[in-house]
Amino acid sequence: MIAVIALAISGWLLYRGEQRLASADSRLDTVEKSVQSSVQDIVMPRLSRFDSRLQSLDSDIGDLSTRVDSRGQTVSQLQQSLESTQTQLAELSDARNDGANRLQLDQIESLLRAANQRLQLYDDPQSATRALEMASDAIARKNDPRLFDIRGEIANEVAALQALPSPDIEGLSLQLAALIEQVPELPLDSSVPSEYDNQAEQEESSQGSDEDSGMSFDEFQSQFSQGWDHFKNSVGDALSGMMTIRRSDGTQRALLPPDQAFFLNQNLQLELRSARLALLERDTQNYRDSLATARQWLEDYYDTDAAAVTNMRERLDQMSNVKLDWDTPDISRSLVMLEELKSQRGGGQSAGNGGGSNASTGESDNAGAGEQSGQEGA
Secondary structure, three states, rough: HHHHHHHHHHHHHHHHHHHHHHHHHHHHHHHHHHHHHHHHHHHHHHHHHHHHHHHHHHHHHHHHHHHHHHHHHHHHHHHHHHHHHHHHHHHHHHHOOOOHHHHHHHHHHHHHHHHHHHOOOOOOHHHHHHHHHHHHHHHHHHHHHHHHHHHHHHHHHHHHHOOOOOOOOOHHHHHHHHHHHHHOOEEEOOOOOHHHHHHHHHHHHHHHHHHHHOOHHHHHHHHHHHHHHHHHHHHHHHHHHHOOOOOOOOOOOOOOHHHHHHHHHHHHHHHHHHHHHHHHHOOHHHHHHEEEEEEEEHHHHHHHOOHHHHHHHHHHHHHHHOOOOOOOOOOOOHHHHHHHHHHHOOOOOOOOOOHHHHHHHOOOOOOHHHHHHHHHHH
């Protein structure tokens, strides 16, 4: 009975489950039909409208792209037109201000020529630097982009000139002039004997008294023999005065008579004047040779223990270390660039004919004006 009851309950449960499954399937079919009906009635029309809108947007995007391309071409044409207009305006401005621009360029060219002349013809880097700086200032005031490269080259040339040695030529010349004035006051290494100055006067007075007084033959013969002996002694003294005897250790120096001391001072002054002339000519070798000779004479003939002689020797040593000459740098590049620019603009026909050589020789028509401008600037 229990088994039958259990079987009956199982069959009933199975039946109920099948009914429920059948009811669920029916519901699912109903929901699926409802969803399909909703999709067809609601979603599909919306999808259709969305597709139409996408097609419309694609068409609008295509139109916008076409318009953008057209606008880009228009902008490019406007830029080209603007550049052409600016170029025409610049040309019109140049044509209107051609006289003023040409005058400014001529002034800059004159300054550059003056700089080359002061350096190459006169060895004056200071004036050349000043002329280049004035040319750079003139380019800055003009504010022309076509001249910026030239101004940069001018800056390089100024730097090359500033790297050159710049001795104080005027100060050294004044020092040499002061030393020349001090030479007669320098003490010699040895003094002259006092009897040297009176010997000739005593001989003349004795001869004059003998000629005036009357004498006998014996007296005359006696005085003649004395005079002859005196003559031989005088000749011997004169010959001995032509040579100098020095000790091997160099401690004893010859006595200098007044006339020789005078010529010694004159020769020392002449040597210092030669050094001063070589200084003004920037001749380093002759300048140093003259100073070395003057210093050697101070050591040989003057009292080296004296403060004046020692001071002069030290000053000559200091002055001999000055370098006067240098390798001249090339500062003609900026001038050549300016002449090429003027030639391209049609305003430098005369400048194009041998501008480089004129920069070296200074024989152009504007050389005088350029040099005057450089001198005024310096």
